Amino acid sequence: MTSRPLPRSVVGLALLLPALIFLVVFLVLPSVILLSYGVLTQSQGGDISLPLTMGSYERLVVSETYRRVVLLTLRVALVTSLFTALLAYPAAMVIAYGKPIFSRITMILVVAPLVVSVIVRTYGWQLMLNNSPTGVLNWMLHALGTGPTPVRVLYTEWATVIASVHVFLPLMVLPLSASLGRINPSLNEAARILGAPAWRAFLRVTLPLSLPGLVAGVTIVFSLTAGSYVTPQMLGGTRGLMLGVLLEQQINTSFDWPMAAAIAGVMVVIALAANVGVGWLAERHALVRAQRSGAR
Amino acid sequence: MASRLSGGGGLVTYLLAAAVLVFVLAPLAVVVAVSFSTAPLAIFPPVGFTTSWYEEVLANDEFQSAFIVSVTLAVCSTITSFVLGMPAAYALNRWNVPGSRAIEAMLLSPFIMPILITGLALLQFMAMLKLRDAALGLFIGHVLVTLPYLVRTVTASLKQVDRSLEEAALTLGAPPWKVFTKVTVPQIVPGIAAGCLFCFMVSFDEFPLSFWLSNAETMPLPIFLQNSMTKVFDPSIAAISSLMILTAAAAVIGLEKLVGLRRAMSV
Numbered sequence: 001m002t003s004r005p006l007p008r009s010v011v012g013l014a015l016l017l018p019a020l021i022f023l024v025v026f027l028v029l030p031s032v033i034l035l036s037y038g039v040l041t042q043s044q045g046g047d048i049s050l051p052l053t054m055g056s057y058e059r060l061v062v063s064e065t066y067r068r069v070v071l072l073t074l075r076v077a078l079v080t081s082l083f084t085a086l087l088a089y090p091a092a093m094v095i096a097y098g099k100p101i102f103s104r105i106t107m108i109l110v111v112a113p114l115v116v117s118v119i120v121r122t123y124g125w126q127l128m129l130n131n132s133p134t135g136v137l138n139w140m141l142h143a144l145g146t147g148p149t150p151v152r153v154l155y156t157e158w159a160t161v162i163a164s165v166h167v168f169l170p171l172m173v174l175p176l177s178a179s180l181g182r183i184n185p186s187l188n189e190a191a192r193i194l195g196a197p198a199w200r201a202f203l204r205v206t207l208p209l210s211l212p213g214l215v216a217g218v219t220i221v222f223s224l225t226a227g228s229y230v231t232p233q234m235l236g237g238t239r240g241l242m243l244g245v246l247l248e249q250q251i252n253t254s255f256d257w258p259m260a261a262a263i264a265g266v267m268v269v270i271a272l273a274a275n276v277g278v279g280w281l282a283e284r285h286a287l288v289r290a291q292r293s294g295a296r
Numbered sequence: 297m298a299s300r301l302s303g304g305g306g307l308v309t310y311l312l313a314a315a316v317l318v319f320v321l322a323p324l325a326v327v328v329a330v331s332f333s334t335a336p337l338a339i340f341p342p343v344g345f346t347t348s349w350y351e352e353v354l355a356n357d358e359f360q361s362a363f364i365v366s367v368t369l370a371v372c373s374t375i376t377s378f379v380l381g382m383p384a385a386y387a388l389n390r391w392n393v394p395g396s397r398a399i400e401a402m403l404l405s406p407f408i409m410p411i412l413i414t415g416l417a418l419l420q421f422m423a424m425l426k427l428r429d430a431a432l433g434l435f436i437g438h439v440l441v442t443l444p445y446l447v448r449t450v451t452a453s454l455k456q457v458d459r460s461l462e463e464a465a466l467t468l469g470a471p472p473w474k475v476f477t478k479v480t481v482p483q484i485v486p487g488i489a490a491g492c493l494f495c496f497m498v499s500f501d502e503f504p505l506s507f508w509l510s511n512a513e514t515m516p517l518p519i520f521l522q523n524s525m526t527k528v529f530d531p532s533i534a535a536i537s538s539l540m541i542l543t544a545a546a547a548v549i550g551l552e553k554l555v556g557l558r559r560a561m562s563v
Binding site: 009115 | 300301303304305306309310312313315316317319320321322323324326327330337338339340341379380381383384386387388390391393394399402403405406408409410411412413414416417418420421424436437439440443447472494497500501503504507517518521522525533534537540541544545547548552557
């Protein structure tokens with residue numbers, strides 16, 4: 001060999017550099033610029049410059065309307081995560097423990113909608129929840145004979161919740177089924193042999209041991225719901241106004257970039273808090289439990 | 297191991313899972329059903345049976361150009377994500393790069409950022425640089441969105457490669473690039489293919505980013521679909537949607553055949 005080989009870390013960095021530069025230039029830098037608008041002032045002519053101000057953030061907190069949107073966004077994200085978790089367990093249990101044929105079918109059918117555009121799925125929910133008697137839900141209620149008045153779900157936050165559960169369910173089922181699959185089956189058998197009924201073995205053995213998957217799923221679903229735009233825009237109406245839609249209105253209707261940037265700032269904080277905070281809480285919880293069991 | 301879902305509890309679980317599957321499939325089934333309806337409005341229950349909405353949609357110039365834009369965009373961003381992401385994922389998993397955990401978090405960071413904000417930030421950035429080319433903006437944006445999927449899938453495949461084979465090749469004197477092409481790549485080809493297919497679908501379906509960056513001349517299919525929804529209320533919308541469901545179904549079958557869905561989703 002004529003030349004000395006390059007140190008491994010140099011080659012590694014060279015391989016990483018193109019992707020990193022691309023992300024820094026087109027994601028990090030633009031995001032920092034956009035978020036900085038949140039603390040700048042917009043002139044009458046639309047130029048954004050100094051002086052620094054917390055005015056936009058202040059309006060988000062002080063104004064009744066804006067504060068309601070922030071709280072509604074958090075509430076929809078939370079309720080969606082809860083319902084998604086409830087629906088995900090049976091499907092994930094079948095994927096992890098069911099007969100191979102059922103496991104495979106469930107996996108395919110649950111995951112398949114993930115690659116269907118969110119526009120198409122939300123359109124499906126428009127047809128399902130339509131407030132007139134020609135919506136699927138109202139048509140079914142009518143066929144069941146529950147009375148003449150159609151229920152009005154479309155253009156409320158509940159329509160957003162239902163469709164968001166549908167859109168994000170696969171992202172809960174996947175980590176959950178992986179987590180369930182890693183549980184040692186003899187633990188559950190031991191509980192059953194010692195006389196625990198199936199539901200109790202589930203609650204005391206399976207559920208606690210599947211928490212890592214649940215935490216991962218809730219993190220994803222919560223942050224994606226809080227940051228979503230399509231579903232609340234098409235299904236939520238004015239009553240179900242969420243941060244993403246409010247941001248879009250600030251740009252396209254009010255031309256208020258500092259306000260839009262402040263909303264973006266809040267959305268980024270929510271997403272970061274969900275991703276970093278939940279992981280941190282879970283780690284701390286595990287640590288506390290380890291210490292407790294060590295003390296015993 | 298025998299099936300762990302047995303007895304009454306198992307039956308209840310199966311029934312609940314079946315109910316969940318009905319919930320998952322119902323809105324898609326309704327869209328497909330309505331697309332064949334002869335009624336002039338997209339209402340339920342569908343009336344009669346016709347394929348005329350499909351004929352109308354497929355003959356529509358705007359649909360055709362939106363479809364071509366979407367496919368071109370998906371192919372270009374998948375290839376670019378591969379070119380950028382493949383070496384990066386390899387370096388993270390095989391070369392001792394300082395701070396590799398932070399770099400990996402950085403590469404996956406587009407997952408955390410709400411895409412609506414990624415798109416708006418990019419739109420503003422392009423405007424600052426006086427780059428008012430919708431096609432270029434869409435291309436860059438779609439690479440941002442697809443890149444983390446490729447990195448994640450390739451990383452998952454690399455972790456399953458038998459390292460001792462690579463080490464054996466290195467010990468026997470093969471140069472690193474040869475170990476990569478002759479030993480590593482053959483083992484991760486299905487993973488790479490699944491990652492690329494996934495990138496293609498993510499780009500093909502993308503809405504909140506294209507929403508900012510597209511214009512009337514360069515309009516991807518999901519944007520065209522959403523625009524049509526605000527103007528047209530007949531089942532042609534359902535027909536376009538059904539065509540997109542069909543594309544997705546083909547992709548899912550492809551993923552299942554290539555590596556199995558479970559591995560494709562890297563769990």
